[in-house]
Amino acid sequence: MNIKRYLRRSASFLALALLLTSCSKGHNNKGYSLEYWSSNNGGEIRFSEWVVGQWNGRQPEAKVKYQPVPEGQSSEEIILAAVVGKTTPDIYSNIWQGSVEFYSQAGILVPLDTLEGFMDFIQKRCSPETIREITSGDGHIYQVPWKVNPIMTIYNKGILASLQLDTFPLTYSAYLDAARQFRKDTDGDGYVDQWFGNTSVKLAWYQRLFNFYPLYLAASDGAPLIKDNRAAFNNEYAIGTFRFLQEVYKENYFSKEQQSAGQDLFVAEKIATKF
Template structure:
């Protein structure tokens, strides 16, 4: 029996086993069109989504929208992939990481959005022409509507820096290292350091690298990602080497602790850390948990000393997609459009302190009251124009994982030179790409 015969038999077996997938559940009850809308499972965003949807339903009485948090699981991406595999995706979802979109497109799970006549104008209101390409899929269509972004920036403890003689937050690697020299200390004299310049989770978890290696790489390279427009691997090795070297210095001098803190709350609010690299969603948490006398502000992440031009960073984009399991793409599109309206954007900004992807956010008087109330948000809104997302390539997770492995080796443990680490990462990434070619 040749391999064909074997395959035939197997195909037969598989057919016999059958896949009893339930038909899509978009049942029209009492004549209403029913949509299922999945949103991020955190309480603030869920409440916001419920509120917005209630308003939209009041204006569209013929539609019933069910808002559900993405079911609990190891990670949103995993749950969504499982839903795609099982054909149980919702009509639309607003919490889509661009890194996963290409996989969904390949699986035929998404509705191309550029088929809707007003898509172009809508996209134009959100992103400048220059970054358009990064949201286009490899087949030339657009499947995602940019919704919000969380630019990674440097939170700093104003008081701690001032005590160390710094009136301004450090802007370059040199300034940051100098600040670290003055700040890192053993304040209670027990022989162990207890005040550091910063902290990063050192476990080689790929998405943790958004907040150190990847954001710093984007900044050091003047806004480049890992791949060029044509989808070819194009890592700026110089920038990568510099980021590895910078963090290797920080870990070697003890400015960052080599520890995994999963308990004891945030050391930033306990004034044990001078800086913290994270996104604007952290603001709500700080407002709730930080002691009133903690003075903090936000600045762009440090760049190499000879850096020129604007400082870019990683913007953790979350976008809206419509799944092809929907039976009412037009209705879903109407809801999507509402979710990115000015009104909805303002509520998003106000309620979750996350930055809607919208051009001219700071110039628009409609948003001004929010920035008045939360001045720190201005930094993030200004930074949002200088953010990069992740590349739309398959296997992105494993590619970022390869970089995370090298970050651990070169920066945290210092067992490899920065150049060697970049070389090894490139080799592994190339292997993954060749394998998947």
Template sequence: PDTQVTMQPLPEGRSGEEVLIIAAAGETTPDICSSVPPVIVPLLARAGSMIPVDQFPGGRELIAERLPPGMLESFIAEDGKLYQVPWKGNPIMVQYNTGILEETGVDSLPRTWSEWNQAAAKVTRDRNGDGRIDQWMADIQIESEWRRRLFDFYTFYIAASEGRTLLVDGRVDFDNQIAVDVMGFFATGFREGWYPRSLLAGDMFLMGYFAAHVTGPWNIAHTERLKPEGFRYAFGPIPVPDDYEGEPFTFGDPKSIGIFSNCRYPGAAWAFVRFLISRESDRKLLEIADQLPLRDGLLSDTLFADYFAAHPNMRVFARLVPHTRGFDQSPALQEVFDAISNGFDGCAVNGVITPEEAVRQAAERSRYILKMRGA
């Protein structure tokens, strides 16, 4: 109560990663940031910019108790310390324009790759008769920026591999047949013309040009606010290989809370963080921001029952929280994603290399990066 808290948003126009890395370099970080991308925590921790939660008595235990079982391990740094407080997540699903599906004879939301491809062949068409395709299956991004791969290759790889990520013990783990198959899945879609090879302006999903959009729970409010009259939609899981029999997994797009080393009042900062991750604050996070706290038992806790009863689409996403994956804690991870993105561009988007070559080259490049970065 004696410590004044001043809040301000992250600057617009730049990614959260860029803002925090620049601030750390200039020693101008905030005391606390509640939207730290876990992908950059290893970089900030290695630079000495973050305070480990372990220095606060009972800190790690409090966080482990809040999270779904097994989730904490993916946030622990290479040195065994915990530099971040996992706060909220955005399980990635597929949002479908059910009107388009029904018009083209697709009776159910695709669950497998074959069902997805069959639907894609039906919905991709020339609607106005000018000889050019103007309706596609999905808006798979063609830009080669690393973060674009979070919502295509990486999400589908996690789903197809029953929750595997890219690295294990700091070593490349995606040089396998599953990654080849995922790369081939997207290559087929681009080759068949189910995804456009050009950038289209505006929200083309809401405008009816795409039958599917890979997205997170943030798009519920966006859709409800901007959807045209008569627009109908539903959310489905990330499609998996036809022979997949495991639990549904997806990318969780998590965000963490971090306390930075230039904080003059670390004890007060930790007290504020504890407040932010309390059950009552998690309910406020849902009610005010429609964002999912990384908390075990979300759907069984009576404190949140009224919210989920009033927001059925959020309930669909909340079911996936325990089955999400985030980021490997390596300071070179963004460069690993760059290598994968280069392979995706050459194979899936442009079709100049095979899926096998794309994965092999990305894995070789990633091993070199990890070695050179000492990661």
């Protein structure tokens, strides 16, 4: 597999805007018509505050109440809890494309194509290919694609140079060979304390969007995980990706430490690459 494509294909993670029907009540009583949540990323918060301010200034009869999604282990878990508790916003702009189908089947999303003028809007904004991609299995559209979250690999150029590498390894075999050279027990205590990389080892399902999925997209040239409502990844690309991830942990090429615990191993030069 050519890992170089990983940097391009992994930008396929779409964060999407959508309307929720199980919204919290009482906006009008507080002077607002709709409630909107964005991600809690600093740049997006500033952007959302600006957009909502512009809207409210021009549409005082239909003001929007804004806040970033509440803090939690993940925004996916926060939204799911809000759905269960019927405290969702009316508009949410930080949802993964794959989750939209789940919520649409649960009957809690507004089919945007039933709104007057929506199809003219989406056809001007998106290509026919994109419109086909965002159309749900029931023929309706519940989402508006508006941003991408690129998943990338960073690496220490000095460490690669010490391994006589001019560039980042571009294949699984080259990557594993470099990892074999760099892995070390530097203090002689019998435990590896210098690794070639790391990625999340948390069991939460969405963590696979940041390691397996982008590697699979790169290997398969963007093939979907689901096709015709059936799993479509029992193939050489998924098997190769899982074997690669299995080997980097089996051979101690990757650290098993949680990325949020203790010092940053990449900054400390204890790991050479990081997804």
